[in-house]
Amino acid sequence: MQVRVVYFASFRDAAGREEETRRMAPGSRVRHLWEALAGDVPHFARFGAMPPAAVNREYASAETELHEGDEVAFLPPVAGG
């Protein structure tokens, strides 16, 4: 199963890319993807807890199951306004 990960703001700087495709085992959940990314990006590994996440542009929980083609984003603290 493949999912698309998109990065913004400080997470984009830390990852050094705007997006990527990740292969995940069937049945993987959002938290499994975060764990995989934290294994690659030192900045992410420093987080004590998973940041807010979105799947297909809606807020999702750590336990949300991922599906082929999903667009997933982990969101740095928002600062609009």
Next chain:
Amino acid sequence: MEKYLTSDPIDLAALLKEARLSDGAVCVFVGVVRNEGGGRETVAIDYQAYSAMAESELAGIANGLSRDWPDVRVRIQHRIGRLEVGEASVAVLATAPHRDDAFAACRAAIDRIKTTVPIWKKEVRPDGTGEWVDATL
């Protein structure tokens, strides 16, 4: 055409013209780029959005406000890109028959925008370096 996000300057005069003839109150909140952040000089702010999600979050906020204040109509514009000091980054207009509802809905709108909408800002210092703002700190 995106409804809530814009890379062009916010046109307040155009937004004000959208008030209905039955509206006796128009409450406007405008967020403006200021010249310091966290005690450090700022010359500009780069706003970045997860555009598709921000649009749907802003639509959800507008719909929620319509449920909470049925007489109020709320219009939101948030600017994206590089803004100089003094430029408007966000405008919220709440129009209603009477002022109490307009004030309350306008306040609720900007508070919700700052909490859930995936928009980020990087303060640009005089030396050209930038710093992402963490509003939770």
